Amino acid sequence: MTEQPIPASPVEADIETFGALVDTEPQAPPRSQWKDVWDQFRKHKGAVFGGGFLIFITLAVVLGPYIWTLEPTKLDIRNKDWRPIWTLIWDGDAKAGLAHPFGTDQLGRDILSQMIAGGRVSMAVGWIAMLLALVIGTAIGVAAGYFKKLDFWLMRFTDLVLSLPILPLVLLAVTLFRQPLNSFFGSPEAGMFVLIVGVIGLTSWMQTARIVRGDILALKEREFILAARSIGTKPGKIIRRHLLPNVISPIMVSATLGLATAIITESALSFLGVGFPSDFPTWGKLLADAVPRMQEFPERVLLPGIAISLTVLGVNYLGDGLRDALDPRIRGR
Numbered sequence: 564m565t566e567q568p569i570p571a572s573p574v575e576a577d578i579e580t581f582g583a584l585v586d587t588e589p590q591a592p593p594r595s596q597w598k599d600v601w602d603q604f605r606k607h608k609g610a611v612f613g614g615g616f617l618i619f620i621t622l623a624v625v626l627g628p629y630i631w632t633l634e635p636t637k638l639d640i641r642n643k644d645w646r647p648i649w650t651l652i653w654d655g656d657a658k659a660g661l662a663h664p665f666g667t668d669q670l671g672r673d674i675l676s677q678m679i680a681g682g683r684v685s686m687a688v689g690w691i692a693m694l695l696a697l698v699i700g701t702a703i704g705v706a707a708g709y710f711k712k713l714d715f716w717l718m719r720f721t722d723l724v725l726s727l728p729i730l731p732l733v734l735l736a737v738t739l740f741r742q743p744l745n746s747f748f749g750s751p752e753a754g755m756f757v758l759i760v761g762v763i764g765l766t767s768w769m770q771t772a773r774i775v776r777g778d779i780l781a782l783k784e785r786e787f788i789l790a791a792r793s794i795g796t797k798p799g800k801i802i803r804r805h806l807l808p809n810v811i812s813p814i815m816v817s818a819t820l821g822l823a824t825a826i827i828t829e830s831a832l833s834f835l836g837v838g839f840p841s842d843f844p845t846w847g848k849l850l851a852d853a854v855p856r857m858q859e860f861p862e863r864v865l866l867p868g869i870a871i872s873l874t875v876l877g878v879n880y881l882g883d884g885l886r887d888a889l890d891p892r893i894r895g896r
Contacts, residue, residue, distance in 0.1 A: 612877065635681075637671075643668070643671040644667060644668070668852065678870065696825075699765070700770070704771060708778070725769045
């Protein structure tokens with residue numbers, strides 16, 4: 564007779580079943596949230612181009628004066644109205660264009676040096692005005708969204724500022740406060756820089772405030788916020804630790820749009836002649852100076868125009884990529 568196998572006890576059967584369910588292979592480490600964000604961001608070709616160009620133009624205007632040392636305001640009447648190097652290559656005289664690759668203007672000033680100096684001013688105005696608008700908009704949006712008593716008054720104030728014509732308001736502010744600020748700072752450039760940054764920042768925060776308020780209204784009814792309030796967590800701590808980290812995505816997208824708006828506004832003011840002094844180069848001022856002779860020297864209009872357009876386009880693409888990467892609801896689409 565053959566021996567019958569002894570049935571396993573219930574405990575041994577449970578151990579065998581549990582052992583079969585255990586994965587003996589090593590587990591992969593959990594993915595970082597920021598790695599997911601980066602993987603999504605780099606799939607957006609426009610965002611990669613925008614971020615790369617923004618880094619390039621920022622490094623160019625910051626490090627450019629140390630590489631190309633010609634003074635942007637130095638006059639050289641003997642070498643005025645030089646054409647850029649690519650036109651000289653076409654004419655077979657490329658060696659002469661190495662001294663001034665982008666050519667010179669009607670006063671003999673080097674256009675490449677003016678582009679670098681003008682880009683430094685335009686980018687500085689854009690970054691600082693964007694940060695100012697971001698701080699104001701975020702503070703008003705959080706206060707209006709979290710504190711019900713402040714919501715009505717803050718939003719009506721936001722609607723009032725939104726209804727104002729921004730460009731005439733900026734022109735009026737520049738006209739009224741130009742001389743007092745120049746006297747206070749002792750320099751027309753410093754006074755105008757503070758004035759333009761302040762005016763652009765104080766008139767560009769409204770969209771950020773409305774976006775942040777909408778997200779705060781939705782977040783403050785979530786379970787983790789209700790749990791934090793139920794255990795007596797103070798509003799300031801809830802805002803810092805729970806609400807602000809969850810609205811970082813719309814804030815960053817709004818920041819990129821604010822940067823583009825600030826650059827365009829500063830260029831428009833300089834183009835209209837109400838920005839920095841006439842001998843202080845900015846991209847808008849270079850564009851305005853080139854318009855009267857644009858038929859003879861079209862490159863003088865194209866160079867600052869392309870710089871403004873590509874910078875703003877790159878910033879907008881960067882904002883689109885950040886929105887797609889930071890929002891988990893649309894990540895992976």
